[in-house]
Each structure stands twice: as C-alpha cells, then as structure tokens.
Amino acid sequence: MNALDWSRGLTEMTLAFHILFATVGVGIPIFISIAEWIGIRKNDPHYSLMARRWTRGFVITVAVGVVTGTCIGLLLSLLWPEFMRFAGNVVSLPLFLETFAFFFEAIFLGIYLYTWNRFSNPYIHWLLTLPIVIGASASALFITMVNAFMNTPQGFTLEEGRLTNLDPIAAMFNPAMPSKVAHVLSSAYLTAAFLLAMIAAFAMLRGRDNEYNKKSIRLNMMTGLILAAATILIGDSSAVFLAEAQPEKLAAAEWHFETSSRAPLIIGGKLNPDTNEVTGAITIPWALSLLATHHPNGTVVGLNEFPKDEWPPLYVHYLFDAMVGIGFYLLAIPILFLFMTLAKRWNAYNRWMLAGIVAGGPFSLFAIELGWFYAEVGRQPWILRGYMRVSDAATTNPHVGITFWLFAALYLLLGIVCLLVLSRLFRNKPAELELEERRVIL
Amino acid sequence: MPLAEVGITVLWIFLYGYLIVASIDFGAGFYAYYGKVIGIESVIGPVISRYLSPVWEVTNVFLVFFFVGIVGFFPDTAYYFGTALLIPGSVALILLAVRGSFYAFANYGAKKSNLYLLAYGATGLLIPAALSTVFTISEGGFLSVSANTVTLLMEELFFSAYSWAVVLLAISSVLFISSTFLTYYADHAEDKRALEWLRSFALWGGVPTIISSLFVFIALRNHNLEHFDNMVRLWWMFGLSLVSFAIAIWLIWRRKNYGTAFVMVMLQFAFAFFGYGMSHLPYLLYPHLMLVNSVTNQTMGRALVVAFVAGLLLLIPSLVLLLRLFLFNAKYVKGETS
Numbered sequence: 001m002n003a004l005d006w007s008r009g010l011t012e013m014t015l016a017f018h019i020l021f022a023t024v025g026v027g028i029p030i031f032i033s034i035a036e037w038i039g040i041r042k043n044d045p046h047y048s049l050m051a052r053r054w055t056r057g058f059v060i061t062v063a064v065g066v067v068t069g070t071c072i073g074l075l076l077s078l079l080w081p082e083f084m085r086f087a088g089n090v091v092s093l094p095l096f097l098e099t100f101a102f103f104f105e106a107i108f109l110g111i112y113l114y115t116w117n118r119f120s121n122p123y124i125h126w127l128l129t130l131p132i133v134i135g136a137s138a139s140a141l142f143i144t145m146v147n148a149f150m151n152t153p154q155g156f157t158l159e160e161g162r163l164t165n166l167d168p169i170a171a172m173f174n175p176a177m178p179s180k181v182a183h184v185l186s187s188a189y190l191t192a193a194f195l196l197a198m199i200a201a202f203a204m205l206r207g208r209d210n211e212y213n214k215k216s217i218r219l220n221m222m223t224g225l226i227l228a229a230a231t232i233l234i235g236d237s238s239a240v241f242l243a244e245a246q247p248e249k250l251a252a253a254e255w256h257f258e259t260s261s262r263a264p265l266i267i268g269g270k271l272n273p274d275t276n277e278v279t280g281a282i283t284i285p286w287a288l289s290l291l292a293t294h295h296p297n298g299t300v301v302g303l304n305e306f307p308k309d310e311w312p313p314l315y316v317h318y319l320f321d322a323m324v325g326i327g328f329y330l331l332a333i334p335i336l337f338l339f340m341t342l343a344k345r346w347n348a349y350n351r352w353m354l355a356g357i358v359a360g361g362p363f364s365l366f367a368i369e370l371g372w373f374y375a376e377v378g379r380q381p382w383i384l385r386g387y388m389r390v391s392d393a394a395t396t397n398p399h400v401g402i403t404f405w406l407f408a409a410l411y412l413l414l415g416i417v418c419l420l421v422l423s424r425l426f427r428n429k430p431a432e433l434e435l436e437e438r439r440v441i442l
Numbered sequence: 443m444p445l446a447e448v449g450i451t452v453l454w455i456f457l458y459g460y461l462i463v464a465s466i467d468f469g470a471g472f473y474a475y476y477g478k479v480i481g482i483e484s485v486i487g488p489v490i491s492r493y494l495s496p497v498w499e500v501t502n503v504f505l506v507f508f509f510v511g512i513v514g515f516f517p518d519t520a521y522y523f524g525t526a527l528l529i530p531g532s533v534a535l536i537l538l539a540v541r542g543s544f545y546a547f548a549n550y551g552a553k554k555s556n557l558y559l560l561a562y563g564a565t566g567l568l569i570p571a572a573l574s575t576v577f578t579i580s581e582g583g584f585l586s587v588s589a590n591t592v593t594l595l596m597e598e599l600f601f602s603a604y605s606w607a608v609v610l611l612a613i614s615s616v617l618f619i620s621s622t623f624l625t626y627y628a629d630h631a632e633d634k635r636a637l638e639w640l641r642s643f644a645l646w647g648g649v650p651t652i653i654s655s656l657f658v659f660i661a662l663r664n665h666n667l668e669h670f671d672n673m674v675r676l677w678w679m680f681g682l683s684l685v686s687f688a689i690a691i692w693l694i695w696r697r698k699n700y701g702t703a704f705v706m707v708m709l710q711f712a713f714a715f716f717g718y719g720m721s722h723l724p725y726l727l728y729p730h731l732m733l734v735n736s737v738t739n740q741t742m743g744r745a746l747v748v749a750f751v752a753g754l755l756l757l758i759p760s761l762v763l764l765l766r767l768f769l770f771n772a773k774y775v776k777g778e779t780s
C-alpha cells in the first residue's frame with residue numbers, strides 16, 4: 001500500500017469512528033432538553049431523572065467525539081495537504097464558524113453539568129440546554145456545509161490553476177447543502193431517539209418493568225415516529241437532488257446504466273462486472289423515475305454518460321439499499337408501538353416489541369455509517385467533484401502506514417473503554433435505585 | 443492593518459490563550475500524579491479537579507480554533523507543516539486524545555485508578571514537548587523541501603540543542619504557570635494545606651523556567667541568527683517579561699496577592715510570547731513561508747475577520763459567565779455547591 005491508500009484508510013477509519021460519537025452528540029441534547037422541560041412542567045421526577053441520566057452518558061460520548069474530532073480536524077491537514085491548501089481558500093469560513101459552535105457548546109455544557117442545584121428557578125437550568133442544542137446542531141450544519149461543497153463545489157473560478165472570483169458565501173450555500181444538512185440533522189435526532197429508547201427497552205427486558213422506563217420509551221417512540229418520517233422524506237429529497245446535480249452518485253447506487261425515462265428501481269441483486277447485467281434483484285417498474293423526479297415518465301441519467309474512470313465503486317448499491325431498509329424499519333417500529341398502545345387489546349411492552357426497539361439502536365447507528373459511506377464513496381474518484389481527484393490530494397509523506405496503526409490502536413482503546421464506562425455507569429446504578437436516593441448527581 | 447497581520451494577531455492571541463489554559467491543565471496533571479507519589483493526593487486533588495472539571499473541553503477548543511484558523515488564514519501552512527508534521531502531529535494527537543477522553547471517563551464515569559493518574563500526569567508533560575516541536579521547526583533547518591514534497595529531518599531535530607532547549611522551556615513553563623494558578627485557586631478556596639504545597643511548587647518552578655529561557659536564547663543565536671537579532675531589537679519586551687516574573691515570584695514569596703501574582707505570570711508569558719512572535723515575522727516558516735505570500739485571498743480573509751468578530755461577541759459573554767460561575771464564585775471554589 002502506498003501513502004494514498006494508507007491516507008484513505010486512515011481517513012475512513014477516523015471518520016467512521018468519529019461519526020458515531022458526533023451523531024450522538026448532535027442528537028442527544030435535544031432529548032435532554034425535552035425531558036428536563038417536561039420534568040419541570042409536569043413536576044414529574046421521572047423525566048427529570050431521565051435528563052440527568054442521559055446527560056451523564058452524553059458527557060462520556062461527547063468526550064470521545066471531541067478528541068476524535070480534534071484528530072480529524074488536524075488529520076485533514078496532515079493527510080490531504082493539497083486539498084486543504086486548495087479548498088482552504090474557498091471553504092475555510094464554515095470550518096472556522098464550526099469552531100465557534102464548538103466553543104459555544106463546550107462552555108455551556110461545562111456550566112450545565114455543574115449547576116444542577118445552583119438556581120432556585122429550575123427553568124434557568126433548563127435554559128442552559130438551549131445553547132448546547134444550538135451549538136451541537138450548528139457544528140453539524142457547518143461541517144456538513146463543507147462536505148456538501150466537496151460534492152458540488154461552487155463560489156470560485158479556476159483559471160490556469162489559480163483561484164479567482166471567490167465567494168465564500170456561495171461556497172457555503174452550495175446546491176448539495178440544503179438536502180444534506182437536513183438529512184444529517186434529522187437522522188442524527190432519529191438515531192438519538194432510538195438509542196435512548198434502546199436503553200430503556202433493554203432495562204425492561206432485564207426485568208425492570210417500571211414507569212420510568214415506560215415513559216422513556218413512550219417519549220422516544222413518539223418523537224421517533226415523527227423523525228423517521230422526516231428522515232425518509234428528506235432522504236427522498238436528497239435522491240431528487242442527486243438525480244439533478246450529481247447523477248452519477250445516484251446511478252451508481254441504483255445500478256442504472258442507460259439514461260431512460262420510466263426507469264425501474266432495483267433492490268438487492270447481483271451485478272455481473274463485465275456485462276453490467278443484474279440478476280436476482282427485485283425490480284419495481286417506474287419506481288426509480290418516481291423516486292428521482294417524482295414523475296413516472298421522468299428521465300434518469302445513467303452511468304454510461306460518464307467516462308468509466310469517473311464511476312464510483314458500484315458496491316454502493318448495497319449500502320444505499322441497506323440504509324433505506326433500515327429507514328423503513330425505524331418507521332415501522334414506532335408505528336407498531338403506537339398502534340399497540342392505542343388499541344388497548346395488546347401489551348405494547350411485550351418482549352417482541354421491546355426487542356424490536358432494542359435492535360433499532362444499533363440499526364440506526366449502522367444506517368449512519370452506511371449513509372456516510374454511500375455519500376463519500378459515491379463521490380469517488382473525486383475529493384472535490386470535477387476539480388480535484390483524491391489521488392492528487394494525498395500527502396507525499398511515506399510514513400502514513402505507521403500512523404494508521406497508531407490511530408487504529410487508539411480507536412480500539414477508546415471504543416472499548418468507552419463501552420465499559422457507559423455500561424458500568426448504567427448498570428451500577430439503575431434508575432430505580434437513583435429515584436430512591438435522589439441525591440446530587442455528577 | 444493589512445489582512446495578514448490581522449490574521450496572525452488573532453491566531454497568536456488564541457494560541458496564547460491556549461498556552462495559559464492548557465498549561466494549567468497539563469501541569470495540574472503532573473501535580474496530581476506527583477501529589478499521589480509523595481502522599482498528599484487528598485490535599486491538592488480536590489482543588490485541581492474542582493477547577494478542571496467544568497473547563498477541560500473549552501481548553502481543547504482553543505487548540506482546534508488555532509489549527510483551523512491558521513489553515514483558513516494561511517492555507518499554505520497546511521501544505522508545509524501538514525506534510526512534514528505527520529509523525530509528531532499524530533503523536534501529539536494521540537496523546538491529547540488519550541488524555542482528554544480518560545479525563546472524562548475517570549471524572550464522569552469510573553473510579554480513578556493509579557494507571558489513569560500516571561497517564562494523566564505523563565501526558566501532561568509529553569504533550570507540551572510534542573507540540574513545542576512546531577515552534578522549533580518553524581525556525582528553519584529541519585525541513586527539506588523539494589518540488590513535490592516536504593520532509594522532516596528527524597535526525598537534525600533530535601540532535602539539535604535548540605530543539606531540546608525549547609522542549610525544556612515548554613515543560614518548565616507548563617509547571618510554573620500551572621502551580622502559580624493553582625496557588626491562587628487554593629488561596630481563594632481557603633485551603634491552607636494545599637496552598638502551602640502549591641506555593642512551594644510555584645517558587646521552585648520559577649527557577650528552571652528562567653534558566654531554560656536563557657538556554658533558548660543562546661541556542662537560537664547559534665541556530666537562527668536573523669531571528670535572534672530581531673529578538674534583540676525587541677529587548678524591551680523580554681525585559682518586561684523578566685520584570686513581571688520577578689514581581690510574581692516576590693509576591694508569592696511574601697505570601698500575598700496570589701491573584702496579582704498570577705496576573706504577573708500571565709504578563710510574563712504574554713510579553714515573551716508576543717515578543718517571540720513579533721520577532722519571528724516576516725517568516726512563518728524560515729525560509730520557505732513568509733507571512734505576506736502565504737495569506738489567503740482578500741475575500742476569504744475579510745469573511746474570516748467578520749466571522750471572528752461576530753464569534754467573539756458570542757464567546758466573550760459566555761466565557762465571562764463560565765468564569766464567574768466557577769472561577770470567581772467563592773462558594774463553588776470552596777466546594778460548597780455541587
């Protein structure tokens with residue numbers, strides 16, 4: 001492997017690790033805020049305790065998010081110096097703004113954690129959640145803007161290798177930005193809802209059948225329903241956007257080779273790499289045209305319009321299908337749960353339902369990984385679509401291999417210790433015990 | 443002021459901020475470990491953790507701000523430093539990552555263990571040493587630049603007297619800044635026993651700081667005469683730094699005004715740090731990168747400055763709130779509220 005391959009590997013590994021914690025970091029604060037608010041309003045200690053317990057877990061994941069994010073931030077310069085030198089001229093503004101969002105969140109998180117009992121009016125403490133929510137979501141907004149720029153670069157003209165007519169605002173508000181930001185945010189909130197529901201459902205499966213866990217599941221399934229629907233709708237608008245502005249990415253995900261109208265949707269299947277024939281797939285007529293253009297007669301651009309050396313790897317088809325599959329699973333679970341709650345004939349907290357909710361946690365995290373790998377691998381071979389290839393951007397330093405292994409060891413260590421600490425945190429002190437004690441926490 | 447100077451001033455101010463807050467943090471790690479070794483953990487431990495707990499993440503953002511900002515204002519630095527610093531940069535990152543996350547694990551999650559304390563103490567000294575190599579490299583002579591790549595000359599770096607002088611200065615400064623701050627904090631907390639220990643750390647910490655900074659001056663003279671001459675031209679900055687140091691030590695020795703003493707230490711480092719920075723110009727990296735040719739375009743530069751001002755309007759009130767709640771709140775400092 002050469003420096004390029006190692007750099008790719010290290011980037012993939014770091015981002016894949018960071019994104020788990022980043023997603024949790026973006027999503028959980030909203031739920032802490034909601035729970036604390038309900039707790040104060042209804043004067044219900046269950047919800048107040050939820051806010052406290054979630055916060056404690058949250059701090060641990062934020063810590064890993066912060067240190068791995070710091071790694072990416074610096075690694076971008078260490079591994080892709082050419083890219084940063086070039087793109088730094090156009091998109092450093094959102095990256096710079098992101099650090100202010102971090103600052104803002106970090107400051108208020110520090111205050112929030114150590115002021116549970118400081119204010120006589122509990123709403124003041126609740127107010128502190130707002131800057132945390134805003135800061136976390138703004139971090140996601142700004143970094144996703146950078147990523148959207150890599151997909152649809154604009155805001156500059158390239159004349160003989162030199163950048164002119166720079167417009168940082170246009171670079172930030174590029175065509176890929178709206179759908180991407182919306183999908184990243186909604187999927188992060190959705191993931192948080194399922195992770196929190198997972199913890200409560202898991203406790204119920206272990207026999208802690210109590211009101212605290214039920215309330216947590218109810219809250220998270222209700223919000224989960226809305227968020228799953230939103231994520232699918234916005235995901236659909238992402239696909240519409242791709243069909244228009246980045247057709248090769250969509251075509252690669254759908255194994256769509258010939259430009260055509262009334263294009264069928266292919267689910268699963270196997271591709272013959274020489275003939276590009278698909279076997280064993282479920283084919284839904286017209287569905288791709290419907291998905292991509294919202295019209296059965298719409299024309300969808302196929303991969304054959306592009307030179308072969310600009311095709312993304314075709315395995316992204318499976319990533320896309322799996323993400324969409326999980327999306328519908330995450331919609332079905334809350335629907336089923338609400339249906340069972342409303343139709344009083346069944347017990348909505350039966351073992352199967354709870355197991356289904358528990359599975360939603362890892363599934364949603366998995367969908368985040370699938371989605372990002374689809375989005376990033378689908379952009380290949382470009383690092384800056386149409387302008388710079390990944391192979392032209394990598395460092396020339398020959399020692400990336402060593403650093404890859406160093407970071408691999410780091411992430412392994414962090415991952416294991418983080419899981420241990422989290423599980424000990426919740427196991428050693430079940431909610432029931434804490435409700436009894438009701439002492440100062442943290 | 444031209445854009446390039448605005449940019450470097452802003453970044454330098456934030457790097458100075460990082461230097462102070464991170465030194466307090468790094469040094470505290472060392473003292474926590476040392477305290478354990480000599481059996482006074484229960485004395486100075488609480489003082490340290492009460493200050494550190496709410497602010498550790500903020501400390502980290504100062505660093506992120508600096509390296510994101512420098513690539514924004516001076517994109518060429520990404521190419522030179524980015525290519526050359528792969529190994530030292532990665533080592534520093536890994537140490538930072540271990541330190542930050544284990545701090546959170548131990549503090550919010552599990553019980554503290556000895557191993558954790560050792561890691562916390564050791565990284566507190568190793569990280570400043572690793573980060574300080576950036577300053578060393580910027581003096582020139584440690585990179586070989588060809589048409590399509592930049593290589594770090596590890597051997598030169600390892601056998602350079604200047605490079606070791608900088609490492610020594612970094613470590614001793616960290617210990618000195620940290621102990622003077624913690625002395626002030628312990629006094630504020632009216633914790634007499636912790637105060638006595640930390641005060642003696644502060645007094646002893648001053649000696650190696652001054653010796654190693656002299657050592658840096660001498661080594662720089664041999665390594666980069668041009669920079670050294672620029673420094674001599676700014677002699678009054680370094681003179682003021684020395685005066686501030688003397689006042690700080692005098693106050694601590696006389697057991698009074700520990701707050702003022704710490705402000706004097708901050709001034710000591712401000713004068714030295716800005717004197718060093720100003721005399722380093724016009725080069726960012728001798729002799730390859732000049733401030734004026736590596737600055738970003740006007741449009742982006744202006745946008746960054748506007749963003750910066752807007753960001754400060756948001757940050758300063760928040761930081762003031764943080765400090766009022768935790769640093770200047772007597773009840774919290776004494777550990778009387780949660």
Ligand code: HDD
Pocket residue numbers: 151176180181183184185187188190191231232234235236238239242249323324325326327328330364365367368369370371372373374375376
């Ligand atoms: C819980 C997570 C999750 C779920 C259930 C879904 N997605 Fe997704 N998807 C993401 C999480 C995600 C993501 C991690 O947020 C991505 C990666 C990059 C991005 O912009 O968002 C993404 C990317 C992404 C893209 C590529 C966007 C681009 O590269 O510009 C498309 C077209 C879709 N998604 C479409 C969908 C559809 C039609 C779904 C319907 C079921 C769906 N996603 C469910």
Ligand code: HEM
Pocket residue numbers: 007008009011012015016019076080083143144146147150372373376377380383390
């Ligand atoms: C956090 C969300 C992101 C994730 C999870 C992610 C993930 C990935 C993955 C999996 C690849 C590998 C593609 C391949 O197989 O070659 C990749 C490529 C890359 N991404 Fe992203 N990406 C994210 C956002 C960004 C952003 C915002 C940037 C830049 C500022 C960026 C920079 C890069 C670079 C430089 C590459 C090229 C390396 C390569 O092709 O392997 N990524 N990313």
Ligand code: HEM
Pocket residue numbers: 015018019021022023025026062065066067068069070071072073076102103105106136139140143144184188499502503506
């Ligand atoms: C290549 C892409 C990325 C880079 C360079 C990056 C950079 C960073 C950095 C430097 C930090 C540490 C900040 C600190 O010190 O507090 C961080 C943390 C974080 N990042 Fe990422 N990030 C990337 C992708 C993402 C994405 C895609 C999201 C959201 C979907 C995200 C959300 C977060 C969050 C929530 C944190 C935790 C910080 C906190 O909660 O305070 N990041 N990231």
